[in-house]
Each structure stands twice: as structure tokens, then as C-alpha cells.
Amino acid sequence: MFRTVTSWSNHKLEASKECGRKLGYMLDGVRPDVTFPYFAEGSFLHRRIENFYDELPKWKVKKAETYAGRCRGVWWFSVVNPGKMQGLDIEWRKKLNGNGEWEEDLREKFIRKSNVGVSAINIYNEYFGKQPPINSEFPFNIVLDFKVGGNNYTLGLIGRVDELRSPLLIRETKTGFEEPSIQEYHHGRQVSFYVLGVLNELVNNPNNKELAERFGITQDIKKRIKADPLDVDGILSTEYFLTRTGLINPVSRTKEDIHSLLEDIIKANERVRRGDFSPNPTRNCNGCKWKYKCHNDGDGVSETVDGKKILFKSSNTTVHISSVRVNKKRKEPQRELLPFKV
Numbered sequence: 001m002f003r004t005v006t007s008w009s010n011h012k013l014e015a016s017k018e019c020g021r022k023l024g025y026m027l028d029g030v031r032p033d034v035t036f037p038y039f040a041e042g043s044f045l046h047r048r049i050e051n052f053y054d055e056l057p058k059w060k061v062k063k064a065e066t067y068a069g070r071c072r073g074v075w076w077f078s079v080v081n082p083g084k085m086q087g088l089d090i091e092w093r094k095k096l097n098g099n100g101e102w103e104e105d106l107r108e109k110f111i112r113k114s115n116v117g118v119s120a121i122n123i124y125n126e127y128f129g130k131q132p133p134i135n136s137e138f139p140f141n142i143v144l145d146f147k148v149g150g151n152n153y154t155l156g157l158i159g160r161v162d163e164l165r166s167p168l169l170i171r172e173t174k175t176g177f178e179e180p181s182i183q184e185y186h187h188g189r190q191v192s193f194y195v196l197g198v199l200n201e202l203v204n205n206p207n208n209k210e211l212a213e214r215f216g217i218t219q220d221i222k223k224r225i226k227a228d229p230l231d232v233d234g235i236l237s238t239e240y241f242l243t244r245t246g247l248i249n250p251v252s253r254t255k256e257d258i259h260s261l262l263e264d265i266i267k268a269n270e271r272v273r274r275g276d277f278s279p280n281p282t283r284n285c286n287g288c289k290w291k292y293k294c295h296n297d298g299d300g301v302s303e304t305v306d307g308k309k310i311l312f313k314s315s316n317t318t319v320h321i322s323s324v325r326v327n328k329k330r331k332e333p334q335r336e337l338l339p340f341k342v
């Protein structure tokens with residue numbers, strides 16, 4: 001028997017709140033036009049952690065400073081110079097001056113202020129001489145059947161967790177300049193997503209049996225999750241590793257957070273079922289990875305949004321758009337939901 005469900009990730013969920021068209025691009029698997037420096041830097045640092053225990057002997061480094069120097073070199077030659085990350089052009093965005101003109105190329109500034117050196121030192125100090133995680137970049141892809149308020153739901157959850165550590169600990173790495181907010185520490189959806197996804201994947205996927213045992217999944221936990229896939233309260237510990245400061249801070253989640261996550265996904269799912277993929281142009285469009293495609297598709301981003309100019313720039317062309325148009329007649333195609341065998 002085949003049912004259809006949308007596979008929700010935290011990014012798709014965020015997009016469902018921001019802009020229907022962006023969500024549509026993600027559901028359709030449309031390749032982004034560009035990426036931005038902070039994403040590139042984040043991906044780069046995540047890869048260094050993932051490959052730390054392989055790269056260290058290859059690079060023959062024995063000090064944090066030498067490791068950081070090596071990382072800066074790789075960052076420069078493999079990312080900054082080619083201006084690409086994972087095959088996407090990095091857009092070094094510019095800043096608006098008071099006259100609404102683009103005045104400063106932020107590429108140089110970003111390189112000067114780069115997070116890579118200081119984060120590399122903290123990564124070295126945190127991982128050197130310690131036990132590696134039992135799994136890095138652990139993927140989950142599950143379908144949940146559950147009831148809320150007498151209604152039955154089937155939802156897909158997909159994601160990738162930075163590290164599983166024994167016993168029963170999830171570590172998430174944050175590479176940004178700013179610390180996560182208090183709201184994110186206590187109720188951020190990403191960690192709720194991970195707690196729900198990891199537990200159900202490890203309990204229900206027989207291919208992960210050995211890993212589940214090493215992670216610390218006991219028969220009691222198995223029984224509990226099999227009886228109620230949402231009963232994850234208090235089983236796992238979670239923490240953030242902040243590469244900018246080197247701190248490791250615990251993050252807490254309760255059953256209420258899991259329920260609130262599911263309510264958000266149910267709402268987003270309704271949007272997909274209604275076929276509501278309308279664009280929502282705001283100043284955030286300038287940081288949208290699909291902005292050129294959206295411009296070509298019409299009705300979306302404009303030159304001026306909330307009084308701020310949005311620049312469309314690629315290596316060959318610079319396009320200014322003259323107005324916002326909302327075409328009420330235009331109907332977005334209904335997205336096909338992903339088939340899933342149950």
C-alpha cells in the first residue's frame with residue numbers, strides 16, 4: 001500500500017512560515033541559485049569537525065594554532081578563492097548607504113572577520129585527545145502516524161544530526177557569530193525535531209540495531225517509543241557546541257515542545273494540501289537562496305521592499321526590478337507529495 005506524506009525538515013518548516021514559494025522550491029527539490037558566506041562558513045566548519053580525526057594525522061599538526069592556520073589555508077584556497085561552496089556561487093553581499101546605493105563589498109570584510117580561525121582553535125581544543133562521537137552527521141527519515149485532538153495524522157520527518165554521543169546524548173554544533181537565543185535554547189524546533197527523529201529512527205530501523213545499542217537505547221526505551229512515538233520526554237540529553245566561544249551548553253526539551261513542534265508541522269502540512277505556494281516578498285528576499293529564480297518566475301521579489309532596495313546580482317548580470325506585482329489569477333501548481341511505502 002502507498003500513502004503520500006511530505007517529508008518535513010526544520011528548514012522546510014521555517015520556510016513554511018516565511019514564504020510559500022520558497023517552501024515550494026524546497027519541496028520540489030529546486031536547486032538554489034546562490035549561497036551566502038555564513039552558510040559557507042558553517043558548512044566548512046561542520047566538515048572540519050566531521051573529518052577531525054582523519055585530517056589531524058594527515059595534516060600532521062600537534063597544536064591548536066597550527067591546526068587553525070591549516071584550516072584558514074584550506075578555507076581560503078578551497079572556498080574563498082573559487083567563491084563556491086557545494087557547487088553554488090557564494091554571494092558576497094553589499095551594504096546600502098544612506099542614498100540607497102551599494103557602497104561596500106563585504107567580501108574583504110567578511111574574510112577579515114572570518115570565524116574560521118578562532119573556531120578552528122576551539123574545535124581542536126574540544127576534540128583533540130578525546131573520544132570521537134559514536135556517529136557524525138546521523139541521518140533520520142521517518143514517518144509518524146499519530147493522533148492529536150481525535151484527528152489522525154501521518155507526517156514525515158527528515159534531518160541530520162551533528163553528533164550522537166554515548167550515552168543518549170545529541171550534540172549540535174553552532175558556528176555563527178551570535179549565540180542562539182534563550183527561546184532557541186529552551187524551545188527551538190530544531191532540537192525538538194532531532195530528539196523525535198533520532199529516537200524513532202534508532203528504535204524502528206533494524207539497520208541501526210548495533211548503533212542503537214552503542215548509543216544506549218535499552219529495551220525499556222524501545223518499548224516506550226514503540227507504544228507511543230511521541231513519548232520522548234527525558235530520554236535524551238542535548239547540548240550545543242558553540243565553535244565561536246568553545247562553550248558547550250546543555251539544551252532542554254519537554255513533551256510540550258514536541259507537541260508544539262507537531263502542531264507547527266500539521267499547520268505547514270495544511271498549507272501544502274491547500275496548494276498555498278504564494279510568494280511573500282519582504283526584505284528577507286535578499287538573503288533567499290532562490291531569489292533569481294523567484295524573480296524570473298514573476299510575482300515575487302521586487303526592487304523595493306519595506307523601503308529597502310534588493311539587489312539581484314550574479315557574476316554576469318545585475319537586474320533591478322521595478323515594482324511588486326501580485327497576480328491573483330496565477331495559480332501555483334499543486335506539489336506532488338512524496339510517495340512513501342508503509
Ligand code: SF4
Nearest residue numbers: 019279280285288294
Ligand atoms: S525571493 Fe522572497 S518571495 Fe521569492 S521565494 Fe525567496 S523569500 Fe519568497
